[in-house]
Amino acid sequence: MSVTAVVGTQKGAFVLRGDADRERWTVSGPLFKGWKVTAALKTAAGKVILATASDVYGAALHQADSVDGKFTQIADGPRYEDGGPRKLEQIWRIAESGGRLWCGVAEAGLFTSDDAGASWQPVPGLNDHPTGAAWQPGAGGLCLHSLVFDPANDRRVWCGISAVGVFRSDDAGETWTPKNEGVPIIIEDESHKDVGFCVHALAPDPDDANRIWRQDHLGMFRTTDGGERWERIENGLSSGFGFPLAIDRATKTLFAVPLESDEYRVPPGGKLRVYRSRDGGDSWQACGAGLPDIGWTGVLRRAVAADQRDPGGVIFGTTSGSLHASRDLGDSWTTIEATLPRILFVEAID
Amino acid sequence: MATVTVELPSLLAPIVDGARSIALEADTLRGALDGLLERHPELGVHLFDESGGFRQHVLCFHNETMTRWMKSLEVPVGDGDVIRIHQAVSGG
Numbered sequence: 500m501s502v503t504a505v506v507g508t509q510k511g512a513f514v515l516r517g518d519a520d521r522e523r524w525t526v527s528g529p530l531f532k533g534w535k536v537t538a539a540l541k542t543a544a545g546k547v548i549l550a551t552a553s554d555v556y557g558a559a560l561h562q563a564d565s566v567d568g569k570f571t572q573i574a575d576g577p578r579y580e581d582g583g584p585r586k587l588e589q590i591w592r593i594a595e596s597g598g599r600l601w602c603g604v605a606e607a608g609l610f611t612s613d614d615a616g617a618s619w620q621p622v623p624g625l626n627d628h629p630t631g632a633a634w635q636p637g638a639g640g641l642c643l644h645s646l647v648f649d650p651a652n653d654r655r656v657w658c659g660i661s662a663v664g665v666f667r668s669d670d671a672g673e674t675w676t677p678k679n680e681g682v683p684i685i686i687e688d689e690s691h692k693d694v695g696f697c698v699h700a701l702a703p704d705p706d707d708a709n710r711i712w713r714q715d716h717l718g719m720f721r722t723t724d725g726g727e728r729w730e731r732i733e734n735g736l737s738s739g740f741g742f743p744l745a746i747d748r749a750t751k752t753l754f755a756v757p758l759e760s761d762e763y764r765v766p767p768g769g770k771l772r773v774y775r776s777r778d779g780g781d782s783w784q785a786c787g788a789g790l791p792d793i794g795w796t797g798v799l800r801r802a803v804a805a806d807q808r809d810p811g812g813v814i815f816g817t818t819s820g821s822l823h824a825s826r827d828l829g830d831s832w833t834t835i836e837a838t839l840p841r842i843l844f845v846e847a848i849d
Numbered sequence: 850m851a852t853v854t855v856e857l858p859s860l861l862a863p864i865v866d867g868a869r870s871i872a873l874e875a876d877t878l879r880g881a882l883d884g885l886l887e888r889h890p891e892l893g894v895h896l897f898d899e900s901g902g903f904r905q906h907v908l909c910f911h912n913e914t915m916t917r918w919m920k921s922l923e924v925p926v927g928d929g930d931v932i933r934i935h936q937a938v939s940g941g
Binding site for chain 2 (some may be wrong): 534553556557558572574576578580581582583587
């Protein structure tokens with residue numbers, strides 16, 4: 500079963516295609532040469548949306564009928580109010596639920612579109628949250644990078660902001676409540692004690708939205724009650740610190756890439772290893788057969804993607820531009836021949 | 850009205866179908882920039898931030914004069930004037 504993924508990098512997007520056996524891979528591109536490509540979505544209607552960003556020229560969304568089609572910039576894209584205090588620096592996440600499109604951005608905030616991406620509106624319940632004055636950026640900026648939806652209840656949404664924490668809305672985004680109990684605080688505010696948590700990534704159980712896994716700055720966690728309480732789950736991990744978290748939906752196998760502390764941010768011992776959990780996070784095992792012996796690199800929070808094929812595959816990219824793929828849920832790995840710019844995300848779209 | 854040319858950096862050219870220069874008719878520098886955005890609204894987000902001013906690392910020159918040195922964009926333009934958009938080069 501073939502697979503197509505968008506690989507977003509610091510200097511453009513590349514399209515990765517694996518053949519029916521996921522044995523031979525081709526890399527084409529770049530799309531948007533010179534631009535950071537920071538997020539991608541293939542919508543239920545089949546459109547492909549890419550987010551671009553530039554330290555000089557700002558951020559925008561672009562849409563095409565396919566990843567090989569002509570991309571057109573969305574003129575009425577996400578943007579904070581003119582004359583206001585906030586600036587939209589980067590689009591970190593594009594997602595779709597119940598016919599609505601969502602964008603998570605930096606400076607941290609949410610925007611939605613109910614017209615297939617043609618126009619975007621801010622989500623004031625989050626963007627003007629009462630705790631907003633206490634929101635502090637992490638090393639990657641003040642970014643809203645993670646979105647989780649309840650497939651059984653489209654009014655329930657979770658989002659993750661660095662270094663603020665996880666919020667949940669039970670009313671389709673009207674109001675949001677911090678949900679971080681059980682996770683250590685990292686930046687304590689004088690008055691708002693319910694924010695200051697540095698979530699790095701979220702991965703939901705596709706069949707039970709109350710069960711969400713969380714790679715946090717201060718460890719790996721899991722909730723089984725929709726975020727009311729988080730428990731630490733690091734049995735077998737080489738480090739609790741790391742960024743990405745992905746799930747193969749069919750088998751609920753989890754994938755993480757531990758890094759040595761926030762000071763070093765390199766794989767422990769220079770061994771680039773994906774860690775896998777087949778029991779919902781109760782235990783983790785390293786799986787690195789086929790990965791390079793020397794791996795003093797990093798893997799960013801959205802740079803691991805499960806391809807959702809049968810059997811499940813995983814693709815990840817590194818900050819040094821290498822691409823690696825497994826077609827057997829991490830038992831073995833192939834390094835795809837490509838030396839790309841710093842890889843920001845990998846998104847399997849077909 | 851005067852006919853002026855707006856020159857764009859290559860990174861922005863794909864947004865305007867590959868054009869590196871665009872001819873416009875305007876009376877003032879502000880009028881020329883307004884005309885540019887009227888014709889290509891997608892450029893707005895790339896040139897200006899939420900403050901309403903040019904982005905921090907976007908430079909705009911009217912002939913040889915940088916707009917940062919101007920008190921206002923309400924300066925007259927003449928036939929053949931060139932408005933150049935550059936990215937500020939900081940360090941290397």
